[in-house]
Amino acid sequence: AQTVTQSQPEMSVQEAETVTLSCTYDTSESDYYLFWYKQPPSRQMILVIRQEAYKQQNATENRFSVNFQKAAKSFSLKISDSQLGDAAMYFCAYKSGTYKYIFGTGTRLKVLA
């Protein structure tokens, strides 16, 4: 069975600094997608970035980028130039052709002014 693990319940970063959130997953499939979602205090779930497993190039969206290591089954999120508005819960998610999304338990990111 597929699993997604976020081993950091909470992380802190100084404003304007860089932080990396970790995510590992377990699967026997070769074709799948990985996502990072952000949940600010408003509780709205917002898609931050996605990565297709068949793509070797790491996805990037402005200040957000991923380090996708397929062999190691690792999918970390790097946030550069952290801003106060980045403070939120971040969830890593996995999706394959079996229809069901699997979410990690989340990492709470605090941004310090």
Added chain:
Amino acid sequence: DSGVTQTPKHLITATGQRVTLRCSPRSGDLSVYWYQQSLDQGLQFLIQYYNGEERAKGNILERFSAQQFPDLHSELNLSSLELGDSALYFCASSVGEVRQGSYEQYFGPGTRLTVT
């Protein structure tokens, strides 16, 4: 705005009651997913529908049921409510099937259910 709508935003009801949560997916999305998020917890997958058919089931209680209608909107029915059912219930939609899209889900704003 994700394009996914959920009603109502807030719902307060008593134990033992029955409620219906409604979700309208983004235009063109055929898959609808329901999740439960209790206070400071992660997302618990409940159930998924694709084009009216149930496709996947998670840890959904027997007191809960859902359906997707021909116009693709979905309803989640919660009955014999207990205090522990108090949570934020999210609906999400995606394009759906294999090779039809990149699978990303778009979430609605959620329905906050409080059982007293």
